[in-house]
Amino acid sequence: MSEEYRVLEGAEPFYFEGGNVGILVSHGFTGSTQSMRPLGEAYAKAGYTVCGPRLKGHGTHYEEMEAATYQDWVDSVEEGFRWLKERCDSVYVTGLSMGGTLTLYMAEKHPEIKGIIPINAAVDIPDMAAVQNLDGIRFLDAIGSDIKKEGVSELAYEKTPVKSIRELVKLMEKVKSNLASIECPALIFVSEEDHVVPTHNSQTILESITSADKQLVTMKESYHVATLDNDQQNIIDGTLKFIAKVEKKAEL
Structure with missing residues (x-):
């Protein structure tokens, strides 16, 4: 990696070795592992093996992101999944925003995944579909830090x-x-007010997946980056309860 594209402090990938149940944790578009680290640390403290990969082109400089493809982001998550599979009997996947999109992608590709927890996941953003056709414009404004809690930034x-x-x-x-x-x-978290991903995305996901066990949880005190917002503990508690429930059912 060139000097120009050093990984920013706080944007490094994280790995926690724990028990034989693993959790793959994915950050979102233009963001970094910083948005997911509190969750990763909480899951590790609860005894799980956790992997939080840095998606290619993220956590360095937006010009490096510009050179990355969606397949690069998929590959980053796949690499984390392989790391967990080498150490764990069962793997769960969670992610914020595009990390939620990648969570869904992984569940589509790997039916052996035991459960998923998408958080404000994106499958249809009309505004982005419109701006992708802009000619002659290389960069747009930032979309990060859509957070309700004061004093917190992504x-x-x-x-x-x-x-x-x-x-x-x-x-x-x-x-x-x-x-x-x-x-x-599937345990699907959605913020009631989100200025990046329209809330209808989570309803579309809920209605489209064919899981017998699926639930939509609405977060009333957070904006898009809910993992750093007022509902952070609710996400952690809900996820731990969900995984414990699925694991217990698998033992029966």
Whole structure:
């Protein structure tokens, strides 16, 4: 990696070795692992093995992100999944925003995943679909730090590459068209007010996946980056309860 693209402090991938149940934790578009680290640390404290990969082109500089494709982001998550599978009997996947999109992608591709917890996941953002066709414009304003809680900010890029938006739109279309193939248990978190991903996305996911065990939880005190917002503990508690329930059912 060139000097120009050093990983920002706080944006490093994280790995916690724990028990034989693993949790793959994915951050979102233009963001970094900083948005998911509190969750990762809480799950590790609860005894789980946790992997929080840094998606390629993220956590460095937006010009490096511009050169990454959605397949690069998929590959980053796949690498984390392989790390967990080497150590764990069962793996769960959770993610924020595009991390939620990648969570759905993984469930579509890997039916052995035991359960998923998408958080404000994106499968259809009309505004992004519109701006992907902009000609001659390379970067747009930042989309990070949509947080209700005062004094909290997300470690995210100050600009958004239009090329990266095109890649995200491709990923969303691919994932949305395949949602019916998801059959594993799903706990879906959605913020009541979100200024990045329209809330209808989570309803679409709920209605489209064919899981027998699926639930939508509405968060009233957080905006888009709910993992750093007022509902952070609710996400942690709900996720731990969900995994314990699924694991117990698997033992019966």
